[in-house]
């Protein structure tokens with residue numbers, strides 16, 4: 001028996017177009033997962049991009065909660081891949097368990113969002129994303145969709161909608177539905193503040209910082225006066241409106257695989273005083289890839 005055959009891939013034959021369904025483009029959906037929500041999985045199953053072109057990748061921490069989430073996830077995967085309708089089945093699924101400890105921060109929202117906890121938390125998030133990305137990106141991947149485990153509502157056409165703009169990096173506007181006791185009706189509010197256009201103030205603040213210090217968005221203690229994608233939506237505004245961004249969040253973020261292949265990742269350290277997904281946007285920009293956002297194209301975050 002001779003040596004194993006060499007598999008050759010011509011990366012220039014992997015197309016990345018605004019009509020990925022017609023061109024049968026492979027997409028990798030990546031989800032760092034601390035908790036499993038059934039609503040996330042149900043929404044994922046409803047995505048009507050051909051599932052045979054979709055590979056799923058997950059990374060979960062090795063904590064009690066992470067173990068629990070892993071077993072819930074595995075149960076749903078079994079059901080979908082072995083017993084569910086053929087059209088629901090994904091091309092392949094990869095589950096990674098984190099080989100580093102999660103930040104010692106509770107997963108409860110109030111703790112998670114405290115300013116003092118942010119640097120450690122975002123650093124771990126960045127490492128989780130990088131680990132997931134570098135172990136799953138394949139030679140035939142055209143697109144990477146970053147989709148957080150607590151995104152429970154999107155259009156079934158999410159992938160096609162984002163790809164139709166043909167941008168290297170494009171992020172949806174992440175909102176949250178809640179019960180408004182005043183109007184006694186369901187309402188919605190902006191959730192993710194990590195997608196923004198830079199401001200003079202933020203740039204000046206960064207200039208005065210130590211080499212390891214990071215800017216964070218959405219904290220009164222650190223007013224940056226950036227223009228947030230979260231507040232750019234307008235009632236009745238076009239879902240196709242596209243704006244350039246300097247920072248992006250990772251909740252529902254479509255990236256051309258070549259951006260990652262060029263080396264853009266999620267810095268787990270202060271990169272231009274930015275970390276994780278915001279640092280990723282900066283790194284991509286330095287590599288010549290401009291990030292964009294869709295003010296009126298919404299996805300919804302779970303309400304704890």
Ligand code: GDP
Nearest residue numbers: 032033034035059060061102112128148149150
């Ligand atoms: P927030 O929405 O800004 O509060 O951020 P999340 O806490 O929801 O984190 C973003 C995504 O990463 C979600 O999909 C979480 O389930 C996941 N996540 C959070 N912490 C960890 C962690 O320590 N390890 C891994 N693998 N995933 C995590």
Ligand code: MN
Nearest residue numbers: 148150151301
């Ligand atoms: Mn979240």
